[in-house]
Amino acid sequence: MMTHLLCSLALALAAEPGGDLSAHWPLYQDCLDASGNRHHGANRGVTFENGWAVFDGRSSHVEVAPDSIPMGTNDFTLSAWIQTDDQGTDVPGDILGKFDPTTRRGFNLLVQNFAGVTSSQSNWGNVLFGIDWGSEPIWTDRGLPGNAAWVAALTVFQGSLFAGTYEPGPEGRGEVYRFLGGGDWEDCGNPDGSNSVLSLAVYQGRLHAGTGRYRPGGSALPDSPNQTPGGHVFRYEG
Structure with missing residues (x-):
């Protein structure tokens, strides 16, 4: 089991650098939004220890109403302080995600590990960010180098x-x-x-x-x- 300690999470959606803060969850002792925008989170099994929010790596999470922070088309910034187990054997998992499977629009910030296979050991513990706006990928064929298989x-x-x-x-x-x-x-x-x-x-x-x-x-x-x-x-x- 992988344990996550999350002490603060901030989200800024802005058209220009230095724009207004949209949400800030300090997660010291509750899941309330400190930005003044009232995007409060619902506690789903999270505990608090010494000013940290502790997630069990399985089911505990903080849920924010999906329509409370609308997706836009401008640049945005995510910031989080986290700590994970040093010797965790499970997938670390999500930090923040907002995704609509019907329209296939949203984003995801997470920590991921990649176990080695056959002849290589990949980097362990990677911070990944993904975004999908419902568009189909477009690839251009750049040809076959020689007789490569x-x-x-x-x-x-x-x-x-x-x-x-x-x-x-x-x-x-x-x-x-x-x-x-x-x-x-x-x-x-x-x-x-x-x-x-x-x-x-x-x-x-x-x-x-x-x-x-x-x-x-x-x-x-x-x-x-x-x-x-x-x-x-x-x-x-x-």
Whole structure:
């Protein structure tokens, strides 16, 4: 179980920086709005200890009437002081959310963790913010780099977008590509003959690539006949 301690939460909706405060819940000993706008919250299982609001990480929350603070189209600011368990094993969860599933409009501020899978450990404990205004996403196809079956890495170096790939087949080698625009990619080569360039990073102003041997059978794809192990870091010399 994950325990949250929340000592203060403020919401400002304004057309210009420095606009009026819309709501402020200090959460010292109750769920009342201190902004003067009377957006008081209803206590749903929250307890108070030493000036903190304590949430059990399961069902306790503060509920504010959904129509009391209308959604607008201007910039807004959220501010919160929180503390979570150091060794929590559960999903930390939401800090503040307002969402209408019918119109698919609203926002969400939360703390999230991402457990590692197979070969990597993601960052643990991330503050995330999401907003949805009921619009459908629009994507533009930027083409296929080489014969890639998987684009494993992307980074920006000297103003250009670079991609690292896994490429299948007997002659398949992971390549580094530079985006030229439209759907065109320039092949910048394979560092060591392995079937994948798994990571790209800029360090001290230079582009670096990490290689490896990807086993696509774990993704229900035919295994690669390329047995070159990889496992090296290379610096791009142009």
